[in-house]
Amino acid sequence: MKGLAILLLLSSALQSCTAAPPLEPVTCMKNGSAAAARAATHQINENHDHGYKFKLNVIQGHKIQKVFGGCDIDLKLDLLETECHKVHPTHFEDCIIYGEDEREVMANCSVKMTVRNGYAQVTKYECGTRQAKTAREMVTICADCPTMISLTSPKGLKGVQQAVQKFNQNTTNQHYYSLQEVGRMTTGYIMNVGMNYYAQIVLVENSCPMGSTEECYPICPDRAHHAFCRMSYSNARGIRSLECEYFPPSNTDPLQPHQLEPICMDPPPPTP
Ligand SMILES: *[C@@H]1O[C@H](CO)[C@@H](O)[C@H](O)[C@H]1NC(C)=O
Numbered sequence: 001m002k003g004l005a006i007l008l009l010l011s012s013a014l015q016s017c018t019a020a021p022p023l024e025p026v027t028c029m030k031n032g033s034a035a036a037a038r039a040a041t042h043q044i045n046e047n048h049d050h051g052y053k054f055k056l057n058v059i060q061g062h063k064i065q066k067v068f069g070g071c072d073i074d075l076k077l078d079l080l081e082t083e084c085h086k087v088h089p090t091h092f093e094d095c096i097i098y099g100e101d102e103r104e105v106m107a108n109c110s111v112k113m114t115v116r117n118g119y120a121q122v123t124k125y126e127c128g129t130r131q132a133k134t135a136r137e138m139v140t141i142c143a144d145c146p147t148m149i150s151l152t153s154p155k156g157l158k159g160v161q162q163a164v165q166k167f168n169q170n171t172t173n174q175h176y177y178s179l180q181e182v183g184r185m186t187t188g189y190i191m192n193v194g195m196n197y198y199a200q201i202v203l204v205e206n207s208c209p210m211g212s213t214e215e216c217y218p219i220c221p222d223r224a225h226h227a228f229c230r231m232s233y234s235n236a237r238g239i240r241s242l243e244c245e246y247f248p249p250s251n252t253d254p255l256q257p258h259q260l261e262p263i264c265m266d267p268p269p270p271t272p
């Protein structure tokens, strides 16, 4: 699992976000830690352009420094990775956290916020991620559980490619789908099957119809259908299972007459 460190300078205001349950106003009062942490977690998820959504676990710190017109807030938060991938429409607070036997990932984040004249903003945050349990702890919890492997494992990716091909044999889909991201990859030994690879993959709808040989582009992220698939693969048996959920586009505004489907460049590469 690739560690992730994010350092971002943010200019977008929290008020402009579209949280399902409304965010409580962030204040400079001592009892405002929950509202601040909630707003910060919301912003971190909004900015996270790949991987899974995170949910607040514990507020480790909340320091307020009064300044003219408001205050500066320093937050220390522990977040846990949920089962909802970024493309999943469910609000992060309603997503389920990975169980112990599924190698949950946690993030510790340092967040700086400003509150001026009642207007709150996240100005900077930095998160480090790690597996909540070490490999050694995992052996004692679940010795037989599949182990996490690199998302670039060649054998695992061979399986992923075959899964994408298989996915595209579904003629009910109007358009071709391409691989957007590999979310998680694990491996485990199964009697009579050998090494088995499990992956969670995200596919994005492309502009060209099924079966077409023309060059395909992913449809813009807000206008594309996405599919989130769990798959398993073994060298000996090929694709053993492929189960997908489809998510509709977030933007369903119809195109104007004669307007072509807009082309979006690939999303920016994940923050190193
Ligand atoms: C915080 O305290 C103030 C006044 O002491 C009160 O009005 C407010 O409702 C409290 N907020 C929370 C979230 O408890």
Ligand SMILES: *[C@@H]1O[C@H](CO)[C@@H](O)[C@H](O)[C@H]1NC(C)=O
Pocket (backbone or CB within 6 Å): 108, 109, 110, 126, 127, 128
């Ligand atoms: C996360 O926790 C580690 C260990 O406690 C610490 O060294 C690191 O600075 C923390 N990272 C952030 C971004 O808070």
Ligand SMILES: *[C@@H]1O[C@H](CO)[C@@H](O)[C@H](O)[C@H]1NC(C)=O
Pocket (backbone or CB within 6 Å): 170, 171, 172, 173, 174, 244, 246
């Ligand atoms: C084929 O695609 C449709 C959506 O286009 C989906 O509802 C259906 O479950 C898919 N079938 C399989 C076997 O994956």
